[in-house]
Amino acid sequence: MAIEVDYQVTIPDPDSRLPDADQIHRWITAALALARPEQDDAEVTVRVVSKEEGQQLNSDYRDRDYPTNVLSFPFEAPVELPLPLLGDLVICAEVVEEEAKQQHxxxxxxxxxxxxxxxxxxxxxxxxxxxxxxxxxxxERQILAKLNIADPYQVFTNTEHNA
Structure with a gap:
């Protein structure tokens, strides 16, 4: 399986708590291995943004005027053009960090x-x-378990997600 990840960090002064490109690649690979094992190749862009950019994108594309943790923009290729592009993920680092603290x-x-x-x-x-x-x-639980990460819904039960 060949997974290509374009990892873009657009926030000023990113701190050391941001994952590195290898971690992002490993997590996407783990998700594909369980959710779509027949997928041979994939390309994903992961863009880390500020609260301001996250809020603007959430407002523009989802009519929700607040920053959110992750936005997903699937790429829909024409059937006759089988490209491995999955799409783009936009992740707001500040929201992810705040949620982690709130959810312990x-x-x-x-x-x-x-x-x-x-x-x-x-x-x-x-x-x-x-x-x-x-x-x-x-x-999600199965993929996270393969990565030795606890069930996130056991710690914090909420079926309303921002993504």
Whole structure:
């Protein structure tokens, strides 16, 4: 499986709590291995943004005027053009860190969860309906367990996500 990740950090003075490109790559690879094992190649852009940019994108694309943890923009190629582009993830570092603190989680574990959560959205998973949310959360738990990360929903139960 060849996974290509374009990792862009756009926030000024990124601190050491941001994951590195290898971690992002490992998390996306883990998500694809369980959620879409037949996927041979994939390209994903992961962009780390400020609260301001996150809020603007959330407002522009989801009509929600507040910053959010992760936004997913799936790439929909024409059928006759089979490209491995999955799409883009936009992650607000400040929101992820705030949520981790509020939920009493390690920041890196919450980053892992948000990258996996966003990747599943790129693959077509959603959590609008209860049954969809249950299926998506179960898959997230399985992927996170493979990475030795605790069930994020056991620590903080909330089926309303921002992504």
């Amino acid at each position: 989680k390690a920041v890196i574990d919450h980053w892992t969860h948000m990258v996996i959560h966003g990747t599943l959205h790129l693959l077509g998973y959603d959590h609008i309906q209860d049954d969809e949310a249950e299926a998506m959360e179960q898959l």
